[in-house]
Amino acid sequence: MRSFLTADQQARQRDFREFVALYVEPAAAEWDRAQSIPAATVTRMAEAGYLGNMLPVKYDGRGWDTVTFGLLNEAFGRGCPALTDLLTVQAMVSMTLLKWGTDEQKSRWLPPLARGEMIGAFALTEPSGGSHLKSLQTQFTECGDGSYRLNGQKTWISYAQTAGVFLVVGYVDSRPLACLLPRETPGLQVEPITGLLGFRAAGLGRVTFTDVAVPAASLVGKPGTALSYIAPIGLQYGRISTACSALGLVRGCFEEATSRAATRKIGPDTVGSFGMIHSMIAHMGTELEAAGLLCLAACRATDEREPDAFAKALMAKYFASRAAVAAANDAVQIWGGAGCHEDAPVSRYYRDAKIYEIIEGTSQIHEELLSRNFIEAGAKRAAQIR
Template sequence: MHTVLYGLTPRQQEDRASFTAFVDDHLVPEADRWDREQRLSDSIVELLGKSRLLVPTLPTEAGGSGMDVETYGLLSEELGRGCGNIRNLVAVQGMVAHALLKWGTKEQADRWVPRIGTGETVGAFALTEPEAGSDARNGSMTAERTGAGFVLNGRKKWMSFGQRAGIFLVFARLEGEPAAFVVERGTDGFRTEPISGLLGLRASELAELTFDGCVVPESHLISRGRLTFDLLATGSLDYGRYSTAYGSVGLAQACLTASLEYTRERTQFGVPLRDHQLVRRMLTDMISSVEGARLLCRQAGVLRARNHKDAIRQTLIAKYVASRAGFAAANDAVQLHGANGIGPDFPVQRHLRDAKVQEIIEGTSQIQQLQIAEMTL
């Protein structure tokens, strides 16, 4: 059952129902397996591409479906309810494709964006380095001009879908300034190594990237100068943050639904678990934090749709609150499931592991505390 979300158009309500059906059919039955195997199936990536759900916010001619930003939030919630890895895949594809569309030349956009939108190839966003995470602006990867274009040297770490991607949007320092390049898999001097054994988002196919005298042609330079970090990188992270915020609501909703069902079915001391007052308190905390976080996401979505000047701050607030609500809800859901909560038969343990990651990606909770205070003050 969907909760009421005020102000949705009839079309948005229909879309929301179709996302629910898609997630129930294709994600919910497979998400635990993908988590165990630490890999998504190729078929789901193909299906998302064919359904124009990989980067739905792109125009149709660029491989999307022209989806409005509010509806994209609803999609992110549903994907997050079913599988955090798919939600992350869709976020990263959007980050890379929109950056190329907005900052690349027409030729660059025509060359790479539709391939990402349709799922012909997967994109990866390569900002974080082994020694520069929250302080990504001070990364040490370099690019230098050569006769043939640019030579890249350095390492990047924790790239979602870096194991699968064919196109990497890579940030480096060029003559002391930030710059962004496209590097294609198979380029000499560029290699990827899988990172496995993660706590959460285990099927996000993370990789570490090494660039060792990797030469890319001039045509692969997307942007250079201060705005490369101040607008391109931060704009991409803002897009990802909106998805993470809504996805955390979806995760929390999945935990709430599972907990309502479990505490109705399971009896201890002669009554269903949910008839114990302390259990009800936990359920109430989950119910109210899910609904509150959802409204913050909705507010961020409405402001984003209007290009409102407060949209970025509201998105930060939504992500900060929703990711914490997601972790708290998943923690309580595991508790309410008792031993079953940590066993393999219930997805709440996957949600708990995935929820922790939402407090780290697209800016940690601490960085968001700093940013929200700074923007508000």
């Protein structure tokens, strides 16, 4: 895949991987056990420009393209998917504001988000809704002066435990509406969620809104636009981030599995000398390459504003997340009993991998959206032939 990257992108990829090897991989297992990321690590990422990587320089960002954003997520996915989730939600909130925020909202929120002085949380998922966005029950009530009252609950919100601002989506009557709420807003309460299967250090939480006052200046976009215009921006970058992070995990599984196969002995032979191991490694290596190309295509399509950028992000996330689950399963198998211990990186990969098939839309939701897209394209081709 490197042959498709510019010299600048290749240089940054090396920097990202060196950063992860030095500051992330050695501590990832401990963060997983502690179920938290140290503040010093977030500060180090911010100082490197990673938390505002795509934001314009005028908002204290780095102005990097989506391909570079993808490379950043791939590098962190190799080291610690739970930490990569911070890159995901930070991009979801900041890029949504960059596109749809008012000038005042951009000047207030984007610089501290870019500098890492504040973490953003994308508060969309609800207890009874999951990936079905039209079933949201969080409600805005008009107050008659342009302001609203907000009641409801969000759950499984990444980095809710440390977020300083929440981008919240709900309904006013039958119209979806989005707003920004600072953490200290009266009536906003965060309850930590612990004991997760994977992504244990991603600071997930439940966020409850009880008669929260929402001034007109806090609204993002107009009523009726939150699900058709506002949220899709965040979801696009969320899916790209997740796909590239899953790609990084596949790379981690492949590297750990091939190293183990080359060195672990069973009698006089290495594990890698057995035919059934050949099959696992051949499949893993091929899916690593395929997932990389799909992720690159999704990033480029987003940079170039291609009309099929949405579909390409769906395909990348769908394929890479499924490849991560398969790769983690085979990597543990190749490691054998040692792979079942918490000290083994493949053990953590195995737990983290499953999360990729659920966050930012389940694999089943992706199948529904992709099949609909493919069938509509088929109908257009058929109409042209007739």
